[in-house]
Amino acid sequence: DTGVSQNPRHKITKRGQNVTFRCDPISEHNRLYWYRQTLGQGPEFLTYFQNEAQLEKSRLLSDRFSAERPKGSFSTLEIQRTEQGDSAMYLCASRPTGAWSYGYTFGSGTRLTVV
Amino acid sequence: GESVGLHLPTLSVQEGDNSIINCAYSNSASDYFIWYKQESGKGPQFIIDIRSNMDKRQGQRVTVLLNKTVKHLSLQIAATQPGDSAVYFCAETRGAGNMLTFGGGTRLMVKP
Numbered sequence: 001d002t003g004v005s006q007n008p009r010h011k012i013t014k015r016g017q018n019v020t021f022r023c024d025p026i027s028e029h030n031r032l033y034w035y036r037q038t039l040g041q042g043p044e045f046l047t048y049f050q051n052e053a054q055l056e057k058s059r060l061l062s063d064r065f066s067a068e069r070p071k072g073s074f075s076t077l078e079i080q081r082t083e084q085g086d087s088a089m090y091l092c093a094s095r096p097t098g099a100w101s102y103g104y105t106f107g108s109g110t111r112l113t114v115v
Numbered sequence: 116g117e118s119v120g121l122h123l124p125t126l127s128v129q130e131g132d133n134s135i136i137n138c139a140y141s142n143s144a145s146d147y148f149i150w151y152k153q154e155s156g157k158g159p160q161f162i163i164d165i166r167s168n169m170d171k172r173q174g175q176r177v178t179v180l181l182n183k184t185v186k187h188l189s190l191q192i193a194a195t196q197p198g199d200s201a202v203y204f205c206a207e208t209r210g211a212g213n214m215l216t217f218g219g220g221t222r223l224m225v226k227p
Contacts, residue, residue: 004158033214042204042217043159056214091158095213104149104215106158 002026004107006092012113013082020078021110025094029105032075034067035091037109043091049075050097082114127224134192136221138205141186145207149215150179150190152201159204162190192223200225 005024013019025032030051035043046065047057051072060066064082069075079086089109128134140148146167151159165172165179165188172179178191188205202222206215 006158031213035215040220042206042219043215045214045216048214059214093158093215104161106151106160108156108158111156 004092004094004105006090006107006110008110009108010111010113012115015082015084015114017082018078018080019082019112020076021090021092021112022074022076023092023094023107024074025092026105027073029094029096030072031095031097032069033093033095033104034075034077035093036061037089037091038087046077079112082112084114087112087114124219125222125224127226128195129226130197131194134190134195134199134223136190136192136203136205136223138188138190138218139186140188140205140207142207142209143183143186145209147208147213148179148181148188149206149208150177150188151204151206151217152199153204153220154201162203195223195225197225197227199223 007022011019033048034046036046037043045059047060047067049069052069064080067077089111091106091109093104093106095104149164150162152162153159163174163177163179165181170181176193180189192199202220204217204220206217208215
């Protein structure tokens, strides 16, 4: 598989529960990005990694959101104490490093529904 | 504030006609622009990109035009097909993080 893989595809959870999503990027891509997309809107940047280093996390929506990429390969996004407003599509993208190597590839996303 | 936006939320075209989707950006420091296509339930799919030192770039049935004077970007799709029906987003990047800033999207509907 040469694409970006995200699991699960769908997640339904009760308000107040914690959820974790996984992203497996394209193997040679050392940059990994998380975005959130609500219905009818464009994706909104959350955070990104270069290898295992999280280089930008100020855009994470609250301290309930956290992301890791411990070995510089797959990444996880966790939302603690979920709220109904967290319902959205969570997208992962990866790309190689390089000044003009902007080949962002997105996964199919994880659709979160908080009930 | 700095933003990327789209002029039309919905565009309906006849199959075989050409489509033009427009996008405005507000930050003159933006150095790279990308058009994405997103079908229902899927992630954004790369269509074509353009750097800020270019005015035009062509791909297969698609052309992107960049007008830096008025900060305007357009996507032209030739001989639009039913499979082109989707939501189209423009996105821009600037700065070392290269994170993408997306606009709100235009839904393209192709009538047979």
